[in-house]
Amino acid sequence: MAATSELSASLEDYLEAIYHLVKEKQAARVKDIAERLHVKAASVTGALRALSERELVNYTPYEIVTFTRSGEAAALDVVRRHSALKDFFVKILLVDEASADSAACAMEHSVTRPLLERFVHFTQFVEDCPRAGTKWVRGFSYYCDHDSKQDNCEKCMRTNLDEVIQKKANKGAQAMTEQQLGSLKPGQKAKIVRVALADAASRRLVEMGMTVGTMVEVIKVAPLGDPVEIKLRGYHLSVRKKEAEGIYVEQAML
Amino acid sequence: MDKAITIALAGNPNAGKSTVFNNMTGARQHVGNYPGVTVERKEGGCTHNGFDVKVVDLPGTYSLTAYSIEEVIARKFLIEEQPDVVVDIIDASNLERNLYLTVQLIELGVPLVLAFNMSDVAAAQGHQFDLEKLSALLGVPIIPTTGHKNKGTAELLDAAIEVAQQTKGTNPEMVRYGQEIEQAIANVVDKLEKSNKLSYSRNRWIALKLLEGDDDVASRHLSAELRPVVEQQITEVEHKLDEALPTATASHRYGLISGVCTQCVRSTIERRHSISDAIDLVATNRFLGIPVFMGLMYLVFWLTFTVGAPLMDLLDGSFGWLAGVVDGWWAPGAESALRSLLVDGIIGGVGGVVIFLPNILLLFLAIAILEDSGYMARAAFIMDRLMHKIGLHGKSFIPMLIGFGCSVPAIMATRTLDNRRDRLVTMMVVPLMSCGARLPIYALIIPAFFPGAWHAPLLWIIYVIGIVLAILSAKLLRSTVLKGESVPFLMELPPYRMPTLKGIFIHMWGRGWLYLKKAGTIILGISILLWVMTSYPKKTEFQRDYDAEIAALQTSATTELQEEGLAEIENARMAETLSYTVAGRIGHALEPVIKPMGFDWRIGTAMIGAFAAKEVFVAQMGIVFSVGEADEDSDDLRDKLKDNYTPLIGFAIMMFSLISAPCMATIAITKRESNSWMWALFQLAGLTVLAWVVTTLIYQVGLLFGLGVV
Numbered sequence: 030m031a032a033t034s035e036l037s038a039s040l041e042d043y044l045e046a047i048y049h050l051v052k053e054k055q056a057a058r059v060k061d062i063a064e065r066l067h068v069k070a071a072s073v074t075g076a077l078r079a080l081s082e083r084e085l086v087n088y089t090p091y092e093i094v095t096f097t098r099s100g101e102a103a104a105l106d107v108v109r110r111h112s113a114l115k116d117f118f119v120k121i122l123l124v125d126e127a128s129a130d131s132a133a134c135a136m137e138h139s140v141t142r143p144l145l146e147r148f149v150h151f152t153q154f155v156e157d158c159p160r161a162g163t164k165w166v167r168g169f170s171y172y173c174d175h176d177s178k179q180d181n182c183e184k185c186m187r188t189n190l191d192e193v194i195q196k197k198a199n200k201g202a203q204a205m206t207e208q209q210l211g212s213l214k215p216g217q218k219a220k221i222v223r224v225a226l227a228d229a230a231s232r233r234l235v236e237m238g239m240t241v242g243t244m245v246e247v248i249k250v251a252p253l254g255d256p257v258e259i260k261l262r263g264y265h266l267s268v269r270k271k272e273a274e275g276i277y278v279e280q281a282m283l
Numbered sequence: 284m285d286k287a288i289t290i291a292l293a294g295n296p297n298a299g300k301s302t303v304f305n306n307m308t309g310a311r312q313h314v315g316n317y318p319g320v321t322v323e324r325k326e327g328g329c330t331h332n333g334f335d336v337k338v339v340d341l342p343g344t345y346s347l348t349a350y351s352i353e354e355v356i357a358r359k360f361l362i363e364e365q366p367d368v369v370v371d372i373i374d375a376s377n378l379e380r381n382l383y384l385t386v387q388l389i390e391l392g393v394p395l396v397l398a399f400n401m402s403d404v405a406a407a408q409g410h411q412f413d414l415e416k417l418s419a420l421l422g423v424p425i426i427p428t429t430g431h432k433n434k435g436t437a438e439l440l441d442a443a444i445e446v447a448q449q450t451k452g453t454n455p456e457m458v459r460y461g462q463e464i465e466q467a468i469a470n471v472v473d474k475l476e477k478s479n480k481l482s483y484s485r486n487r488w489i490a491l492k493l494l495e496g497d498d499d500v501a502s503r504h505l506s507a508e509l510r511p512v513v514e515q516q517i518t519e520v521e522h523k524l525d526e527a528l529p530t531a532t533a534s535h536r537y538g539l540i541s542g543v544c545t546q547c548v549r550s551t552i553e554r555r556h557s558i559s560d561a562i563d564l565v566a567t568n569r570f571l572g573i574p575v576f577m578g579l580m581y582l583v584f585w586l587t588f589t590v591g592a593p594l595m596d597l598l599d600g601s602f603g604w605l606a607g608v609v610d611g612w613w614a615p616g617a618e619s620a621l622r623s624l625l626v627d628g629i630i631g632g633v634g635g636v637v638i639f640l641p642n643i644l645l646l647f648l649a650i651a652i653l654e655d656s657g658y659m660a661r662a663a664f665i666m667d668r669l670m671h672k673i674g675l676h677g678k679s680f681i682p683m684l685i686g687f688g689c690s691v692p693a694i695m696a697t698r699t700l701d702n703r704r705d706r707l708v709t710m711m712v713v714p715l716m717s718c719g720a721r722l723p724i725y726a727l728i729i730p731a732f733f734p735g736a737w738h739a740p741l742l743w744i745i746y747v748i749g750i751v752l753a754i755l756s757a758k759l760l761r762s763t764v765l766k767g768e769s770v771p772f773l774m775e776l777p778p779y780r781m782p783t784l785k786g787i788f789i790h791m792w793g794r795g796w797l798y799l800k801k802a803g804t805i806i807l808g809i810s811i812l813l814w815v816m817t818s819y820p821k822k823t824e825f826q827r828d829y830d831a832e833i834a835a836l837q838t839s840a841t842t843e844l845q846e847e848g849l850a851e852i853e854n855a856r857m858a859e860t861l862s863y864t865v866a867g868r869i870g871h872a873l874e875p876v877i878k879p880m881g882f883d884w885r886i887g888t889a890m891i892g893a894f895a896a897k898e899v900f901v902a903q904m905g906i907v908f909s910v911g912e913a914d915e916d917s918d919d920l921r922d923k924l925k926d927n928y929t930p931l932i933g934f935a936i937m938m939f940s941l942i943s944a945p946c947m948a949t950i951a952i953t954k955r956e957s958n959s960w961m962w963a964l965f966q967l968a969g970l971t972v973l974a975w976v977v978t979t980l981i982y983q984v985g986l987l988f989g990l991g992v993v
Contacts, residue, residue: 125461125462125463125523126523127523128462184545184549224530226771228527228529229350230771231527231530232348232350232527232529232530232533233350233771233773234771234773235529235530235533235534235537236345236346236348236350236383236533237345237380237773238379238380238383238537240533240534240537240538241534243537249563249567249569250569251567251572251664251665251667251668252567252568252569252570252572252573252665253573253665253666253667253668253669254668255667255668255671256664256667256668256772256774258567258664258776262377262379262380263376263377263378263379263380263408264377264380264775264777265775265776265777265778266773266774266775266776267660267663267664267667267772267773267774267775267776268771268772268773269667269671269771269772271771272771272772272773
């Protein structure tokens with residue numbers, strides 16, 4: 030294998046594999062690497078030799094493999110590229126994780142650094158920009174599944190503008206932190222982030238409309254302290270404290 | 284052409300389903316139970332455009348999973364009985380959640396029409412709907428209705444009939460579940476298609492339900508070879524999604540609904556304080572909530588028992604009059620088994636039950652108002668913490684409270700409980716709430732044995748013991764026979780609504796009729812049986828020659844002495860007669876069993892008679908102690924009791940009366956409401972055993988402490 034200044038795609042795959050193995054099991058062995066990449070052990074030793082020539086890994090036959098300092102940096106770089114691409118596919122294009130993973134694997138080697146930076150920034154931008162945001166992405170998903178006409182655009186734009194104004198008004202908006210629905214005070218609104226209850230209970234809650242991302246408002250607590258009245262999707266629901274403690278929410282910025 | 288069609292009404296609770304049902308069918312309805320379960324089945328009919336329409340009101344559900352018995356029944360009906368068309372009643376003011384059921388109906392592939400109910404409320408809340416577009420997106424016709432103004436009923440029937448005549452179903456692939464789940468569905472459908480001949484859409488639905496882990500569908504369609512496939516798919520998908528499949532699919536459905544709603548609903552400014560919220564500011568207020576609730580409960584009580592009392596007396600009077608008329612058909616003093624059967628057995632027994640009708644109608648009037656207005660959910664909201672502690676539901680409170688008046692309407696009031704298990708537990712323990720008919724027993728016994736200062740505390744203690752036993756029994760039942768509550772308590776607090784007169788009267792009349800018809804037939808039977816038991820066999824040879832004694836008395840003594848003596852002799856004869864009857868013999872035979880409670884055969888015999896109605900105990904004691912017609916104020920009887928028994932036995936009698944089944948009407952109504960003799964007999968046996976154990980314990984412990992000696 031010729032020594033080039035740039036690592037070959039396959040060597041990058043090796044670095045990535047070693048990186049993940051080290052993370053998982055503290056150390057990488059030839060056998061594990063071979064298993065992970067679906068190659069023969071002989072190919073692995075060849076690659077390891079090439080990597081150790083470039084002083085990226087410490088390798089002696091029959092010993093565990095560790096990174097050198099520059100090796101770790103190189104591996105991290107590959108991993109970062111992979112996850113940036115995968116993020117883009119999953120978050121923006123709404124591709125499922127498995128396909129995103131394999132596509133990222135194929136593309137990570139050929140994407141140049143400046144292009145990669147763009148991907149990262151764009152993902153960030155879509156999430157932050159009030160004109161886009163996660164809602165916009167979901168709109169895209171709907172667009173993919175259905176023929177969409179642009180008849181709700183004014184409303185959508187208007188709500189976005191409202192939100193921007195509101196955000197500006199709450200300049201020092203507190204960091205979003207997860208808390209239990211049960212800990213909210215009457216009058217407080219929050220967004221459901223997850224439901225951690227027994228299967229049957231979670232299922233029922235979701236069926237009643239408590240899906241992730243739904244806004245709920247605590248209306249009041251019953252005179253005896255339990256249950257709690259909440260409002261979601263335009264209707265009122267009574268929930269016992271026990272269940273309310275298994276519903277995790279993020280307080281809205283208001 | 285077949286001109287008869289069946290419409291099934293589906294919809295969320297509180298969506299105005301029963302109003303639409305009443306509008307469609309008018310008074311032509313029939314309330315019953317689904318076979319084998321305690322779930323109400325309402326059916327009605329009408330003719331429309333020459334069609335004979337049968338309308339079946341399915342139980343109100345939020346979903347079509349196998350989560351509750353109501354959902355299983357609704358689904359089973361839709362799949363097995365295949366109604367010609369399903370009308371889904373939607374509360375337009377609560378569109379998203381109501382559409383969840385709709386989406387599931389669409390997935391099930393049933394012929395569907397949506398009734399867009401309460402659009403006026405929604406409009407007032409500032410929602411505007413593009414119904415045409417909504418209809419196009421969902422692929423089902425939508426008819427706007429306003430249930431309480433009876434608008435849109437004819438159009439709804441038109442649409443339903445039209446859909447019923449088409450064969451076109453809905454699009455079962457309405458919801459796309461994303462690549463992973465869709466792949467899993469496809470894999471399972473593949474396997475299903477190889478083993479059955481169902482349509483693709485039905486198989487898709489079955490596959491989806493299997494993946495969601497639906498037990499009911501699994502028991503029908505999950506073959507041994509399919510099981511590993513499904514299990515593997517579930518594990519794979521859940522691993523990939525990092526989410527349980529049932530919640531993932533539910534989220535997808537809501538995703539679709541949100542998408543549809545953004546396109547079809549335009550919301551102007553949301554009104555933050557509706558009238559409903561204003562009422563709740565008081566009704567569920569931290570400080571006012573409980574007093575308001577107590578006040579309303581008092582009103583229900585007052586309406587049922589105080590307003591009902593004169594009506595009850597009126598009925599009682601008319602039965603008395605009827606008995607007098609029938610009695611008059613025979614010559615005075617003549618012995619006739621038929622007369623006794625008619626007067627004492629049938630008129631007395633059935634009359635004793637029918638006189639409760641005013642109470643029942645009034646009680647259900649009150650309950651219908653509370654329920655239809657939306658207050659019942661608030662009452663449950665307020666009381667839930669207390670009731671939950673004893674393993675019950677907030678809504679159990681009202682039946683328990685009514686139980687202090689009479690167990691029969693109380694057991695009927697358990698219908699407001701949605702969950703079958705909660706309902707059965709409540710039904711089982713309601714008789715422990717000391718009912719009005721037991722009061723005469725306490726009123727007789729307490730003054731007979733205890734000094735005045737003890738009266739009130741004793742009465743209070745008896746009621747408290749009843750409550751404590753009810754709590755303990757509820758807990759016990761909850762953790763044994765009626766175990767299991769992994770399901771969360773989620774209760775909708777619907778907006779307050781003005782109840783409609785029609786709805787309330789249909790509700791009230793339906794209950795009243797049910798009470799008369801079903802309980803009446805069983806009670807008639809038991810009345811006759813009890814009459815036979817306390818009348819036969821007739822004694823012909825007496826220990827004393829009563830007739831000779833009477834004759835002797837009539838010649839020798841003064842008029843005053845004569846009267847007294849005559850009464851004494853007659854009473855002695857009655858006592859002896861009763862002792863000779865089946866009931867008397869059972870009383871004797873039972874002596875060894877009731878002995879540990881401190882009872883003798885006389886108490887045993889009176890208790891058997893008391894099964895007709897608790898207050899009969901007093902009269903029966905009067906007979907066995909030969910004091911003639913006795914009521915709870917009879918000092919003669921009190922003296923007799925005092926001479927024969929100790930205060931400890933007196934207390935034991937009260938305990939046994941408190942705990943044992945109040946009357947045959949209670950057992951009959953439990954049979955009717957639980958739809959099973961099993962539960963009725965379980966209640967009877969359970970209460971009797973409990974009464975025996977508790978009373979024996981009290982009596983024996985009392986003896987140990989030397990309380991048995993006078």
